[in-house]
Amino acid sequence: MSYDLGDVVPLGTTVRDANGTLANAGSMELTITQPDGTAVVVSPVVPVSTGTYAYDFPTVQSGRHVVRWVASGVNAGAYVDVLDVRDAVPTWIISLADAKTHLKLNGTSQDEEVRRKIGATTRCVEWFVGPVAVRTVTETHNVGQVEALALHKTPALELVAVAAVLDGGTSYTVAGLDLDPAAGIVRRKDGGRLYGPLRVTYTAGRRIVPENIAVATELILQHLWRTQAGPGRPQLGTGDFDVTEPIPGLGYAIPNRALQLLDPDNIGPGMA
Numbered sequence: 001m002s003y004d005l006g007d008v009v010p011l012g013t014t015v016r017d018a019n020g021t022l023a024n025a026g027s028m029e030l031t032i033t034q035p036d037g038t039a040v041v042v043s044p045v046v047p048v049s050t051g052t053y054a055y056d057f058p059t060v061q062s063g064r065h066v067v068r069w070v071a072s073g074v075n076a077g078a079y080v081d082v083l084d085v086r087d088a089v090p091t092w093i094i095s096l097a098d099a100k101t102h103l104k105l106n107g108t109s110q111d112e113e114v115r116r117k118i119g120a121t122t123r124c125v126e127w128f129v130g131p132v133a134v135r136t137v138t139e140t141h142n143v144g145q146v147e148a149l150a151l152h153k154t155p156a157l158e159l160v161a162v163a164a165v166l167d168g169g170t171s172y173t174v175a176g177l178d179l180d181p182a183a184g185i186v187r188r189k190d191g192g193r194l195y196g197p198l199r200v201t202y203t204a205g206r207r208i209v210p211e212n213i214a215v216a217t218e219l220i221l222q223h224l225w226r227t228q229a230g231p232g233r234p235q236l237g238t239g240d241f242d243v244t245e246p247i248p249g250l251g252y253a254i255p256n257r258a259l260q261l262l263d264p265d266n267i268g269p270g271m272a
Contacts, residue, residue, distance in 0.1 A: 001084075001112055001116065002083075002084045002085065002086050002112075002115075002116060002119075003059060003083060003084070003085050003086065004059075004085070004086055005059055005060075005061075005062050005085055005086060005087065005088045006058075006059060006060075006088075007058075007059050007085070008056050008057065008058045008059070009056070009057045009058075009059060009083055010054065010055075010056055011030070011032075011054065011055045011056070011057055011067055011081075011083075012052070012053060012054040012055070013053050013069040013079045014051050014052050014053070015028070015051045015053070015071050015075050015077065016051060016075070017075055021051075022049075022050050022051030022052065023050065023051050023074075023075050024047050024050060024051055024074075024075065025071030025072065025073060025074060025075045025076065025077070026071070026072055026073015026074040026075070026076070027043075027044050027071070027072050027073050028043075028044055028045040028046075028047070028053050028069065028070070028071050028072075029041065029042070029043040029044065029045065029069070029070045029072070030042040030043070030045050030053075030055055030067070030068070030069055030070075031067075031068045031070070032057055032065055032066070032067050032068075033065065033066040033068075034060075034061045034063075034065055035061050035062065035063030035064055035065065035085075036061060040057070042055055045069075053069065059085045061085065062085045062086060062087045062088065063084070063085060064082060064083075064084055065082065065083045065084070065085065066080065066081075066082055067080065067081045067082065067083060068080045086119075090119065091122060091131070091132070091133035091135050091205075092115075092118045092119060092122050092133065093118075093121070093122045093125060093132045093133060093209060093213065093214065093217045094118060094214060094217050094218065094221070096111060096114060096115055096118065098214075098218070099114050099117075099118055099218070099221055100114060102218040102221065102222060103221070103222060103225055114225075117221055117224050117225060118221060120224065121217055121220045121221045121224060122217070124220055124254060125213060125216060125217050125220065125262065128259075128262045128265075128266050128267070129213060129262055129265040129266060129267060130153055130154050130155060130204070130265075130267050131153050131154075131155070131204040131205040131206070132205055132206055132209055132213060133205050133206075133209075134157065134203055134204070134205035134206070134207065135203065135204060135205055136160065136201065136202070136203055137151075137152070137153050137201070137202055137203070137204050138199065138200070138201045139151070139152050139153075139199070139200055140165060140197060140198070140199050140200075141196055141197060141198050141199075141200060142196060142197045143194070143196035143197060143198070144195070144196060145193045145194065145195045145196070146193060146194050146196070147187065147193055147194070148185050148186060148187045148194070149185070149186040149194060149198070149200065150183070150184055150185055150186075151184035151185075151186065151200065151202060151204075152184070153184065153204040154181070154182060154183065154184040154204065154267060155181050155182055155184070155204065155205070155206060156179060156181050156184045156202050156203070156204050157181060157202070157203045157204060157205065157207070158179070158202060158203045159174040159177055159179050159186065159200070159201075159202045160174065160201040160202055160203065161174065161199075161200070161201045162174065162177060162186070162194075162198055162199075162200050162201075163198065163199050163201075164195075164196075164197075164198060164199075165196070165197040165198060165199050166197065169195065169196075169197070169198075170195045171198075172188070172194070172198075176188060176189055176190065177189065179202075186200070210264075210265065212261045212262070212264060212265070213261070213262065213265060215261055216258040216259075216261035216262045217258075219255050219257055219258040219261070220254055220255065220258045223254065223255050223258075
């Protein structure tokens, strides 16, 4: 499961002897390698009960963490796991409350599972329509001299900076540049050429989420929820939840009705 930045994550492992019975190790060390490569080392870790070790880790970085327990001496062994920490501001299209309303869920026991699927659904939708929630994008354009740059993500809302990558290169003030938000095309207002390579920072997404995109997101979320429904989990209808043709780049079906809702904003698969 994923955690929110700032969460205190309960980590744990167990040690057993040759007979499979819980038993203490001679010594236990815990190393947590954070996304930036720095390591948090806890040594020794004292067992909370025979053969059971625990540590509460406060998260300070978003991204993938690698957790490694190493028991040495008697009952030596090792155990490795990973944990993911979300960005402080996730770019989800719909809220948890809206998702639960659409899925007809009460209580909080399944909230984390729903949140995970909101994130997955957002990625699917943005494959077709580009960024929805507003975010800052930084990308490098390895060009020589060109009349215009095509940004990678659209709609592009606002240029923040266009800076030279190389020492002695030419940087540009955003006031002297024109941005076509829908196409993501950047040009000099004076008609001159842009000299690269350039590192471009800009905001992309939509200030207001169109209702067709929000509803399509709910339909895809509902489909994902149904595909993993098991005993005791209600099924939400039996309509058109499969596409008849494969969608390039996606390993599972998306409901036709969701694709049709996304059509007015579709920029073509893989362009987000």
